[in-house]
Amino acid sequence: MKSTRTQLLAPAVLAVAALTLVTGCSESNSGSSGPVSITVAGMPNNQQPELLNNFNRNISDFTKANPEVKVVGDEAVFDVRTFQALLAGGKLPTVFYVPFTEMQGLIARKQIADITSAIGADSMVSRINPSVMKVVKDSSDHVYGVPIQAYSMGLLYNRDLFKKAGLDPDKPPTTWDEVRADAKVIQSATGVQGFGSMTKDNTGGWVLTTMSYANGGTIESADGKNATVDNDATRKVLEFYRSLRWEDNTFGSNFLIGYNDAMKAFAGGKIGMFVQGADAYTTLVSNMGMKPDDFGLAPLPQAAQGLGALGGGTVAIINPRASAAEVKAAIKWLEFVNLRKYGSEPEAVADAKAKVADKQPLGAPALPLFDQATTDRYLGWVKDYINVPRQNYAGYFATAQTLALVPEPPTKAQETYGALDAVVQAVLTRRDADIDALLKDAQRKVQAIIAAS
Amino acid sequence: MHEAVPSRRSRGLISWVRRGGLSTLVFFLPVLLSFGLFSWWPILRSLPLSVQRTNFLTTDWVGLDNFTRVLADPLLLTATLNTLWFALLALVFGFPVPVILAVFIAELRRTRGLASALVYLPVIFPPVVAVLLWKAFFDPSPTGVLNTILGWAGLGPLSWLNDGDLAMISIVLQATWASFGTATIIYLATLMGVQTELYDAAETDGAIALRRFWHVTLPQMRGVLLVMMLLQLIGTFQVFTEPYIMTNGGPEDRTVTILMLIYRYAFVSGDYGRATALSLLLAIALSGLSWIYLWATKRWSTS
Numbered sequence: 239m240k241s242t243r244t245q246l247l248a249p250a251v252l253a254v255a256a257l258t259l260v261t262g263c264s265e266s267n268s269g270s271s272g273p274v275s276i277t278v279a280g281m282p283n284n285q286q287p288e289l290l291n292n293f294n295r296n297i298s299d300f301t302k303a304n305p306e307v308k309v310v311g312d313e314a315v316f317d318v319r320t321f322q323a324l325l326a327g328g329k330l331p332t333v334f335y336v337p338f339t340e341m342q343g344l345i346a347r348k349q350i351a352d353i354t355s356a357i358g359a360d361s362m363v364s365r366i367n368p369s370v371m372k373v374v375k376d377s378s379d380h381v382y383g384v385p386i387q388a389y390s391m392g393l394l395y396n397r398d399l400f401k402k403a404g405l406d407p408d409k410p411p412t413t414w415d416e417v418r419a420d421a422k423v424i425q426s427a428t429g430v431q432g433f434g435s436m437t438k439d440n441t442g443g444w445v446l447t448t449m450s451y452a453n454g455g456t457i458e459s460a461d462g463k464n465a466t467v468d469n470d471a472t473r474k475v476l477e478f479y480r481s482l483r484w485e486d487n488t489f490g491s492n493f494l495i496g497y498n499d500a501m502k503a504f505a506g507g508k509i510g511m512f513v514q515g516a517d518a519y520t521t522l523v524s525n526m527g528m529k530p531d532d533f534g535l536a537p538l539p540q541a542a543q544g545l546g547a548l549g550g551g552t553v554a555i556i557n558p559r560a561s562a563a564e565v566k567a568a569i570k571w572l573e574f575v576n577l578r579k580y581g582s583e584p585e586a587v588a589d590a591k592a593k594v595a596d597k598q599p600l601g602a603p604a605l606p607l608f609d610q611a612t613t614d615r616y617l618g619w620v621k622d623y624i625n626v627p628r629q630n631y632a633g634y635f636a637t638a639q640t641l642a643l644v645p646e647p648p649t650k651a652q653e654t655y656g657a658l659d660a661v662v663q664a665v666l667t668r669r670d671a672d673i674d675a676l677l678k679d680a681q682r683k684v685q686a687i688i689a690a691s
Numbered sequence: 692m693h694e695a696v697p698s699r700r701s702r703g704l705i706s707w708v709r710r711g712g713l714s715t716l717v718f719f720l721p722v723l724l725s726f727g728l729f730s731w732w733p734i735l736r737s738l739p740l741s742v743q744r745t746n747f748l749t750t751d752w753v754g755l756d757n758f759t760r761v762l763a764d765p766l767l768l769t770a771t772l773n774t775l776w777f778a779l780l781a782l783v784f785g786f787p788v789p790v791i792l793a794v795f796i797a798e799l800r801r802t803r804g805l806a807s808a809l810v811y812l813p814v815i816f817p818p819v820v821a822v823l824l825w826k827a828f829f830d831p832s833p834t835g836v837l838n839t840i841l842g843w844a845g846l847g848p849l850s851w852l853n854d855g856d857l858a859m860i861s862i863v864l865q866a867t868w869a870s871f872g873t874a875t876i877i878y879l880a881t882l883m884g885v886q887t888e889l890y891d892a893a894e895t896d897g898a899i900a901l902r903r904f905w906h907v908t909l910p911q912m913r914g915v916l917l918v919m920m921l922l923q924l925i926g927t928f929q930v931f932t933e934p935y936i937m938t939n940g941g942p943e944d945r946t947v948t949i950l951m952l953i954y955r956y957a958f959v960s961g962d963y964g965r966a967t968a969l970s971l972l973l974a975i976a977l978s979g980l981s982w983i984y985l986w987a988t989k990r991w992s993t994s
Contacts, residue, residue, distance in 0.1 A: 318958060318959060319958045321961075322747065322957070322958070322961055322963070325746075325747045325748075326747040343960070343961060347746045347961055348746055348748065348749075349746050349747070349748065349961070437941065438938070438939045438940075438941050439939050440959075490832075491831045491832045491850070491853070492830065492831055492832070492853060493853050493941075493942065494852055494853060494937070494938050494939070494941050494942065496939070558748055559748065650960075652959055652960065653959075653960060656955070656959075659941065660941070660942075660943045660944050663941045663942040663943050664942070664943045667850065667853050667854065667855065667942045667943070668855070668943075683765060686763070686765055690760055690763060690764070
């Protein structure tokens, strides 16, 4: 019997092994004054030969201008599940790209390099739009990254469905009441659900947050010390959801939808309108086969007291293990490869040519990284290569300069979004959901999340 | 005295080799290396990690802080109750199915091989594919696969995963479907080994089929049944893939499980200290459960 017992306990213990987490060994780079070697993410794969050529040409041009720096390309891309392993195993490239939403957590955990002192006053970086730069700074104005692309959340709509429903695709709704009315028209004319929203993997809370901003409320106080979930703007958004779901029945029937589910449904013409980042164009058109002319984008409708829209984008960060010399070389490189095109016509044209040759969109909806004059000058240089129907997003571009970019909740944004997912799911799956009680409960949970940080 | 020790030692070594110690070691080495490297060492490494806070650059010792933060998480109670609910549902619905199927298949003569193959078929699906397939079946719209079938009987449509009360039951349905094949095959093998003279004796006594099953078949399967039940319990307490893919905890946290919390701590929040602390708590709970289970069933299984 004794041996039977150990045999039985062995699988139990081994099963537990599956739960425990492995940490890799770490290595540290020592600072050196001689030649510097950096690894840089962003290398395109073989599927994009022209972009890869352009990337390699950039490396050789950069090395010619900076002979003391050796640059090695790396195809690694950000994934929340592998980032920690890359860092722990010492495999994180010197220059790496992460989404806006990750910055706050990375800064809080001190997992990226503080590059404040490495950015010169004459650098292109110091000319980046200040409201975009806010994303890469901590509360004491230290800089932890360089934004290379930015967008704001907007109202995405299917222009083809608008046409089929007899709506004017060039006149998207500008208020939430109009969104509701148009959703009804789309639903009754085409049978396709008029409105939709992501609801799981923290995306439900993400969208609820940006819609609360548009209605004049926040989720956390500006200093990140207090939860402010239980507010009238958020209540209004949830009431809006409730009306579309239970009164109009224009919200579909599945409310466990993540980012990819919603994108696929929208690309396939199964959702009329939804709130999403304006950068979705590239994924929808290049990867999911949506027709460029079907993609509609309007600025996020703002209530009278609306605060603006949540922003998103890509940030270049630097490995926290990099030596001072490596940080310096890395910043030089990331400016060279990402920002130079905004100041040099030949660079802008070469980059545009490669993108178009590899069937990547050029001129896709985005927020200007710099002031409008710099952006207009760049667009003038590449105007012959633009392959995106930008006239369709005139409304979005028109407000891009004036609509305020509101930052994410300052403390534990992802966990906060997770707590809000449950609220959104409750309103959409239960007809009798008590919005006041849900907000009170979420307020308590978010406060607990802040307290535990 | 000084000389005697090494000579005794070398004599011991020689007799150890003579008794086949070397070949034992050679056969044991692959196990030692693979489990040591990929299981035991990570387990040991997780012990210090649970009392540390690390960002993989600098590490601080924080005492029991990680455990305090785990226990303070309002989702922990929800996740524990959800996991227990899943384990219970899986035990009630999932455990008897393969036993009954195995008994039926064992009664077959010519088609036994075909029946076993058919029963085992769902196991061939890669788990993620099977879960995605069922996620599509559970489409809450009236045109979804399961709702269409219900519609033929004039029932539904049900919201399946979108219904807080039904979500976990739907997940158990999928998990049972995906795993009953393996269990059935194991029970079938056990049944093939049942001593047939006992059946003959029972038949001579005029025992009906149900009594035969109760008094002859079940007692002989007892050992295997107990092991399978323990393995299932341990497995269900670690449920992750199915709810992660189908609902990621929704709706309203009704399908958040303990392992999902561990995953979120580690991979969404980058908080490995908290994740290992909860892993350890679960490991302790499961070891305790296994020990109690074996102690409680010891007498019955050896009789």
